[in-house]
Amino acid sequence: MVSSCSFSNLPLSSFNCPKQNSLYRHRHVIFSSVKTTVEKPIRNEDNIRDEARRNRSTTSAANPFSAKYVPFNAPPESTESYSLDEIVYRSKSGGLLDVEHDLEALKNYDGAYWRELFDSRVGKTKWPYGSGVWSKKEWVLPEIDDDDIVSCFEGNSNLFWAERFGKKILSMNDLWVKHCGISHTGSFKDLGMTVLVSQVNRLRKMKRPVVGVGCASTGDTSAALSAYCASAGIPSIVILPANKISMAQLVQPIANGAFVLSIDTDFDGCMRLIKEITSELPIYLANSLNSLRLEGQKTAAIEILQQFDWQVPDWVIVPGGNLGNIYAFYKGFKMCQELGLVDRIPRLVCAQAANANPLYLHYKAGWKDFKPVRASSTFASAIQIGDPVSIDRAVYALRNCDGIVEEATEEELMDAMAQADSTGMFVCPHTGVAITALFKLRNQGVIAPTDRTVVVSTAHGLKFSQSKIEYHSKAIPDMACRFSNPPVEVKADFGAVMDVLKGYLGSKELRS
Numbered sequence: 274m275v276s277s278c279s280f281s282n283l284p285l286s287s288f289n290c291p292k293q294n295s296l297y298r299h300r301h302v303i304f305s306s307v308k309t310t311v312e313k314p315i316r317n318e319d320n321i322r323d324e325a326r327r328n329r330s331t332t333s334a335a336n337p338f339s340a341k342y343v344p345f346n347a348p349p350e351s352t353e354s355y356s357l358d359e360i361v362y363r364s365k366s367g368g369l370l371d372v373e374h375d376l377e378a379l380k381n382y383d384g385a386y387w388r389e390l391f392d393s394r395v396g397k398t399k400w401p402y403g404s405g406v407w408s409k410k411e412w413v414l415p416e417i418d419d420d421d422i423v424s425c426f427e428g429n430s431n432l433f434w435a436e437r438f439g440k441k442i443l444s445m446n447d448l449w450v451k452h453c454g455i456s457h458t459g460s461f462k463d464l465g466m467t468v469l470v471s472q473v474n475r476l477r478k479m480k481r482p483v484v485g486v487g488c489a490s491t492g493d494t495s496a497a498l499s500a501y502c503a504s505a506g507i508p509s510i511v512i513l514p515a516n517k518i519s520m521a522q523l524v525q526p527i528a529n530g531a532f533v534l535s536i537d538t539d540f541d542g543c544m545r546l547i548k549e550i551t552s553e554l555p556i557y558l559a560n561s562l563n564s565l566r567l568e569g570q571k572t573a574a575i576e577i578l579q580q581f582d583w584q585v586p587d588w589v590i591v592p593g594g595n596l597g598n599i600y601a602f603y604k605g606f607k608m609c610q611e612l613g614l615v616d617r618i619p620r621l622v623c624a625q626a627a628n629a630n631p632l633y634l635h636y637k638a639g640w641k642d643f644k645p646v647r648a649s650s651t652f653a654s655a656i657q658i659g660d661p662v663s664i665d666r667a668v669y670a671l672r673n674c675d676g677i678v679e680e681a682t683e684e685e686l687m688d689a690m691a692q693a694d695s696t697g698m699f700v701c702p703h704t705g706v707a708i709t710a711l712f713k714l715r716n717q718g719v720i721a722p723t724d725r726t727v728v729v730s731t732a733h734g735l736k737f738s739q740s741k742i743e744y745h746s747k748a749i750p751d752m753a754c755r756f757s758n759p760p761v762e763v764k765a766d767f768g769a770v771m772d773v774l775k776g777y778l779g780s781k782e783l784r785s
């Protein structure tokens with residue numbers, strides 16, 4: 274018999290049962306009293322969505338911008354295209370799709386216009402521009418009605434100057450970390466999911482056959498999907514590889530009310546299943562195979578340029594798994610160049626875990642004959658992917674920006690994560706993979722000490738605290754855990770505590 278505060282097949286036994294918790298009882302009293310207060314009736318014009326609707330009806334100018342699906346990297350003579358209101362994930366030949374914007378219409382406005390427009394929207398609460406994604410709406414989903422947008426004001430994430438980490442560990446003075454994981458659900462997936470779920474919202478209002486939205490996930494996509502769907506009242510279905518995602522990630526879709534299927538396979542197996550399921554049932558596919566997602570994710574690149582006052586960094590390092598994001602970054606930078614906001618694009622580095630490195634192997638083989646791999650277990654569990662759906666997009670992006678692919682062993686990525694944390698960050702293991710790539714490229718002299726370099730941190734470290742606990746407890750077999758910092762156990766005695774503290778204060782490390 275399953276108790277009301279446990280899940281039969283999920284390893285959640287370490288959770289406190291809130292009903293037995295005095296804080297819960299206390300809160301409950303507060304909530305009950307809130308419920309009984311008489312609420313002031315909300316007038317229609319009291320919310321930001323209504324305000325946006327009113328403004329729109331007073332400015333009746335037709336929208337000059339548009340976008341459509343086209344086959345990815347199609348030859349110029351191709352005429353195949355689809356409306357974004359169609360439910361289509363693949364081209365006729367079975368290839369990937371891309372969202373193509375009417376660049377001629379966008380070019381009617383010069384780079385200075387777009388820079389000023391985007392800058393003017395940052396940090397406001399105006400619907401929907403308070404979102405870092407929707408502040409670039411004309412370049413994302415230009416035709417969607419503001420009223421259909423499902424947003425948690427995602428984006429506008431911290432571009433952190435890694436001053437001490439750069440100086441102390443890498444002799445670099447212009448090193449930055451784009452904290453995409455400091456976000457609504459704790460990863461960059463929010464950027465893409467707001468776009469995809471908004472379009473689904475529109476399709477459902479148009480009475481298109483979309484009963485729910487589904488994804489396969491290593492944790493972050495499912496967290497974002499379930500949160501955005503829950504906020505719009507749309508059913509979500511998530512397919513997860515059993516025992517391969519962190520507990521913090523697992524609980525996110527559960528809490529947000531998704532229908533969660535835990536399947537005894539790996540991510541690639543889940544991906545195959547969701548592709549079949551979404552071709553049979555009226556469930557809309559939310560993985561990055563769906564090119565809508567990348568339209569949102571590309572805004573992180575635009576945001577980086579904006580945060581540097583439209584100056585272009587030399588390098589941007591992105592951890593790669595299913596490989597949608599590396600293309601999204603390329604696309605964001607490229608659009609800024611094509612539309613005259615900047616005059617060049619950065620070199621991109623895609624970083625993979627050595628235990629899940631199909632792109633790295635392909636790069637090392639001179640981009641010849643891509644072969645998927647069977648990904649083995651990695652602390653960077655969200656990128657444990659052996660058969661990435663966006664392989665063609667990633668290769669295209671990297672070849673067109675003189676890009677590089679690097680890899681990180683388990684020890685390298687965990688050490689890199691710990692070193693970054695020791696300078697005040699709290700990054701995820703995937704960011705550890707990207708930082709390892711940076712170490713390697715600095716050591717090889719490819720990245721120079723003065724190069725302006727951005728490491729993309731893709732998820733919040735708190736989602737992966739178990740891996741940090743294992744590292745700092747030196748509990749990982751065959752790993753030295755060189756930068757671990759375990760707590761010192763001392764008995765409750767003043768003299769004993771003083772002895773330990775004196776030893777610490779006199780230690781070499783503290784004086785260096």
Ligand SMILES: Cc1ncc(COP(=O)(O)O)c(C=O)c1O
Binds near residue numbers: 561594598599
């Ligand atoms: C935390 C994190 N980092 C990096 C990635 C890799 O992104 P992509 O699959 O777009 O390559 C993912 C998901 O795959 C992720 O969840």
Ligand SMILES: N[C@@H](CCOP(=O)(O)O)C(=O)O
Binds near residue numbers: 488594595597655
């Ligand atoms: N890391 C991802 C894997 C799926 O990637 P997607 O971008 O194709 O959805 C996850 O968190 O599920």
